[in-house]
């Protein structure tokens with residue numbers, strides 16, 4: 001055994017590998033991404049990014065059907081996309097062990113909502129494990145496969161940000177469990193879910209859950225820790241750690257399996273405790289489950305939305321708050337995230353702003369085009385939605401005289417934009433413009449490959465999905481590919497395609513600024529030429545500022561990557577490469593450094 | 595022993611994640627239980643970020659609360675002042691003397707806040723010119739390691755442990771520069787609070 005510092009994501013993947021998982025498949029999404037990335041680096045495994053979570057789970061089902069053990073990863077909203085196979089997979093059960101790792105985002109650090117995946121476990125009747133720290137994630141990542149095969153069921157493992165992106169020491173180095181594969185047996189009663197068979201499996205599913213509930217009663221997954229009987233706490237996952245910190249004397253019932261619950265053991269615990277509370281964040285899944293078992297719990301006035309912390313638990317229970325500093329209060333400006341210097345999405349949003357279009361958006365780095373000063377996105381719901389929403393707005397007769405434009409990233413288009421495009425073309429009732437922002441990478445989640453760039457997770461040979469050919473094959477008459485860093489070309493393309501009386505697709509193509517090794521510049525502002533018109537500042541580049549005193553622009557040379565976007569928009573030739581002009585860069589640094 | 599809690603804060607892209615990783619590894623190599631918690635994703639695109647590292651004999655929660663932080667390491671002054679209430683009275687405040695204007699300030703939509711550094715000084719901040727020291731070390735990107743060097747003076751880990759952890763974590767070519775950056779930070783640091 002060796003002890004290494006691992007994140008919850010890495011640890012769960014390590015556990016899956018030790019259990020002999022041979023195929024890993026998923027779709028990136030914060031905070032789940034590093035689970036599959038880590039799995040892909042382990043020996044003797046095959047791992048791939050699927051274009052979306054539904055496909056990922058279907059691939060995993062195939063592996064299981066053939067007798068292999070598979071490991072599937074996604075973020076909470078990814079499980080919505082995979083929900084269709086998920087619910088019926090609960091009926092069929094498995095052949096080889098099948099484990100789905102899903103990472104929730106309480107606090108909405110990097111997502112579009114705060115849904116609690118435990119509801120899926122109860123909804124679909126699939127057991128769900130909830131590790132609290134990386135060490136448990138490692139154990140449960142392995143244990144889940146045995147459970148899956150023993151009970152003939154897929155198994156969900158739920159994580160949250162504070163597990164996925166928490167790190168602590170984990171004892172690894174166990175041997176890999178290489179077992180004999182169960183043979184493939186044709187069994188239509190189990191695997192072909194048409195009504196006659198599904199009805200029988202439905203009954204079977206209830207029996208299975210009853211067995212699992214019985215198993216939960218004395219499973220090592222659930223742990224009762226008896227301390228003071230004055231207060232009993234039922235909790236799971238990271239909330240257990242917060243509760244231990246905040247209430248060190250309380251007795252705890254730590255659920256390692258959030259579904260199905262051990263009713264008898266919980267009732268016995270409830271009887272011992274003078275007061276019984278449930279501690280959980282962002283949803284009341286456990287509290288509702290306990291109440292439905294007839295267990296009386298005291299309400300806790302903790303915030304419903306967002307993450308918990310030990311301090312919030314203490315506050316909710318009226319336990320002494322720490323002394324604070326008597327610190328000065330200075331109003332501080334917010335610091336929203338922003339597009340990187342040199343980002344190829346920026347010129348497209350700057351041009352879109354000029355068109356005054358209604359822009360339906362999508363999910364990725366480019367969602368940041370919503371924020372000032374670009375302010376060029378009107379809606380963002382879920383991956384792929386931009387295309388359908390644009391069609392819908394057009395069908396509703398548009399919004400005044402504003403043109404309608406959908407904006408979608410390359411990975412997002414491959415994820416779920418294609419079916420929307422098929423619909424819009426098939427029902428050719430509208431003339432919206434569909435903009436695909438092809439920055440050659442899945443940037444937001446940390447640079448994964450995708451079908452459009454043809455880069456695969458384990459660097460196997462692949463091919464690039466031709467966006468232009470695809471759009472044409474679907475039936476789009478007007479398709480063009482434009483360099484997103486060429487601002488006049490971007491503006492002209494948008495103007496023409498918006499004016500066109502039919503649906504058109506523009507692929508704006510240029511690599512993510514973080515992929516570029518060679519940087520030009522830095523640029524500088526020639527103070528004598530600068531008219532203070534602000535046009536460069538309105539690009540929202542973090543390298544460009546407006547001097548509060550003179551009103552003129554300045555460029556921070558330590559931030560500038562030399563993309564030249566500002567040089568292209570400047571009408572006074574005031575933005576120059578420094579060899580050609582006296583530097584007028586204003587320092588960002590206070591005091592000595594810089 | 596109650597755990598020691600350290601918060602590293604700054605602007606996405608400044609290297610708080612690597613710094614926290616070094617810190618957690620040094621704690622683990624010194625025989626402590628350690629927990630680290632950080633935020634990936636959208637905020638890393640130039641937003642306001644923090645990472646928490648806690649170590650001791652037993653550590654439960656990876657998170658912390660206002661009034662509970664023993665050491666706040668600020669990579670940027672506005673982000674440090676934003677989190678000042680996390681530092682317990684008597685806690686240590688170590689700050690990189692650098693201000694990165696948020697986008698609303700750059701665009702002129704909001705004025706740059708005045709008196710940020712003075713307010714931090716009043717709270718007892720020790721300032722480090724981490725970017726200048728990083729350039730001096732030969733690795734301009736190692737301001738994060740300079741700050742870890744400065745922090746190290748107040749922590750119960752041996753210098754050798756730090757060196758091993760750094761050498762194992764940074765690219766081979768930059769090991770010497772990073773160890774130098776660490777040393778410059780350590781040297782520049784005037785007062786450590788010692789073991790809490």
Ligand SMILES: Cc1ncc(C[n+]2csc(CCOP(=O)(O)OP(=O)(O)O)c2C)c(N)n1
Pocket residue numbers: 027028029030075077078081111112363364365366383408409410411412413439441442443444445
């Ligand atoms: C259903 C679903 N799965 C995954 C995610 C996580 N996610 C957010 S943005 C994104 C990738 C966007 O990539 P791309 O469209 O290429 O845009 P870029 O970030 O490169 O600009 C992913 C995977 C999500 N929000 N929803």
